[in-house]
Amino acid sequence: MSKYHSNKERLRAKGTGWDLKESRLAYLFMTPLLLCLIGFMIVPMFTGILLSFQNASGDPVGMENYSAVLGEPRFWNNVQLSLAYVVCNVLLSIVLGFLAANLITQKSKIVSFLRPVYLIPWIIPPVSSSILFRTLLDANTGPITQMIKFITGKSVMILDQADTALIAVIVHNFWRSFPFAMLFLAAGLTMISKDVYEAAIIDGASKIKQFFYITLPLVKNHLFIVVLMITNWTLQDSESCYSLTKGGPGTATEMVAVRLFKDSFVYFEINTGAVIGIVMMCISIIFAVIYYWLTKAKEMESYE
Template sequence: MKFHMNQERSKEKKSGWGSKESRLAYLFMTPLLLCLVAFMVVPMITGIQISFQNAKGDFVGLGNYHLVLGEPRFWNNVRLSLTYVVCNVLLSIVLGFLAANLITQKSKMVSMLRPLYLIPWIIPPVSSSILFRTLLDANTGPVTRLIKMITGKNVMILDQAKTALLAVIFHNFWRSFPFAMLFLAAGLTMISKDVYEAAIVDGASKVKQFFYITLPLVKNHLFIVILMITNWTLQDSESCYSLTKGGPGTATEMVAVRLFKDSFVYFEIHTGVVIGIVMMCISIIFAAIYYWVTKAKEMETYE
C-alpha cells in the first residue's frame, strides 16, 4: 500500500510545476513572453500614462478624454465607423454564403477559378487602395469614363461625400469577401449530405433547408467570421487613408483614420492615444462577447 502511494506521489512530482518538462516548456515560452511585454504591455502602459498628460508632460487627469469625447467630430467618426462595419459585415456574409455554396460544388471550372478568389485577400491594402484610386480617378479612371459614356456626366466619385463612402465600403468588402467565403465554405463541407437527403425526403424546401439545417450547423463558423471582419474593419486605417485620406472633408474619416491622422500626420499624440485607448476598449468588448458566447456553447455541448 505504501509502495503504491509513494509511486503516485512520484508521478505527481514528475507532472507538477517543478518537473523537468514544465521547466523546459516555460524556457521555450520565455522569448514569446518577453516580446509580448516589450511590444504590447510596455507601449500600452506608456500610452495610458500619456493620455493623462498634456503636450508639456503635465498631469491633466481626464482632460484629454473630455476634449475628445466632447467633440462632435469624434462622434461623427464613431457613426461612420459603425456604418462602415455594418455594411461590410452584411455584404461579406450574404455574398460570402452564396459564393461558398458555389465553390463547394464539384466542378472543373470552379476548381480552376478557386485561386482567383484569393487575390483580393492577398494584395496588400495600400496597393489595392492605389488600384481603386486609379480606377475611380475623376479624369483618367476607367470607371468614371464608363459612367460618362453611359450618362454623359462627369462623376467625381472620390470627391463627393456619399459616393466616397460607398467606394471605401466596397473596397473593404472586396478585401474581406474571400475570407468570409472560404471560412463559410469550410463549414458547409462539414455538413453531411445525408442530412439534406433526409430533409428532401421529408419534403423540406430549399429555404427550410437553409434556415433549419445549413444555418444552425455553420453558426460557429459564421460567428467567427462576423467577429474577425468586425475587428479588421474597425481597425482599418491604411486602406481608408490611402484611398480617400478621410475626405472629402471628414466624410470618410472613421475612428481608425482619425487615430492615424492625429498621431502621424498632425502629431497630436495625446489625442491619438486617447482615441487608441477607446478603440482598445471596443476591441476588448468584442473579445469578451466572443469568449462569453464560446463558453456558453461549450456548456451547451457538455449538457
C-alpha cells in the same frame, strides 16, 4: 508491498522531474514571444494610457482630454461613420461569403479554378489594394470612371464626393473581407450531413426553407465568429481607408481608426490620439470577450 510502493514513488518522482524539466523548456521557448509581447503591446498600451491623461507638455490634466474628445461633434461623426462602415461591410461580406461558400463546396473543375481566385483579395496587402482601387477610380485616367463617362456622357469624381467616396471605401473593404467569411462559412457548410438535406427534400422543403431551417441554424456558430472577427477588423482598419481617401473629402470617410492615425501621426496630437486609441481598445476588448465566450460555447457543444 513496500517494494512495490517504493518503485511506484520512484517512478512518480522521476515523472515529476521530467515534467518539471519539460515545463522549464516550454517557458524558455516562450520567452522571446513574451518579450516581444511586452515590448510591442503591453508597454505601448500603458504608455498610451499615461499619455491620454497628459497634455502636450507632459503635465497631468486628468480627464480633460477625454472630455474634449467625447464632447466633440467631429468625434461622434467619426463614430457614426465607423458604425455605417462596420454594418455595411459585415452585411455585404456575409451575403457574398455565403454565396461563394456554396460555390466552392461544389465539386467541378471550374470551382477548383475559382477557389484560389477568390482568395486574392485577402492575400493582397491592404495598402496595395487601396492604391489599386484609387487607380481604378481616378477621375482622369481610371478605367471605371472612364467607362461611366462613356455610358452616361458625364465625368464623375468618385473619390472627391462625400457619398460616393464612402461607398468606394465600403466596397473596397468588403472586397477584402469576404474571402475570410467564405472560408469560415464553407468550413461550416461541409460539416452538415447531406442526409439532412435529402430528408428535407423528401418532406417537400423548398430551398429557402432548407436555408432558414437547416443551413442557418447549423452554421450559426461559424456565422457569429465571422461577424465578430470582421467587425473587430473593420473597427481597427485605418491603413486601407487612409490610403484610399485619407479620410476625405473633408471628414466624409474619417472613421475612428482614421482619426486616430491622423491625430497621432499626421498632426502629431499624440494625447488626443491616445484618448481615441483607449476608446477603441475598450470597444475591441468587448468584442474579444464576446468572441471568447462564443468560442468556448462552441467547444462545449462539440464535446457534448
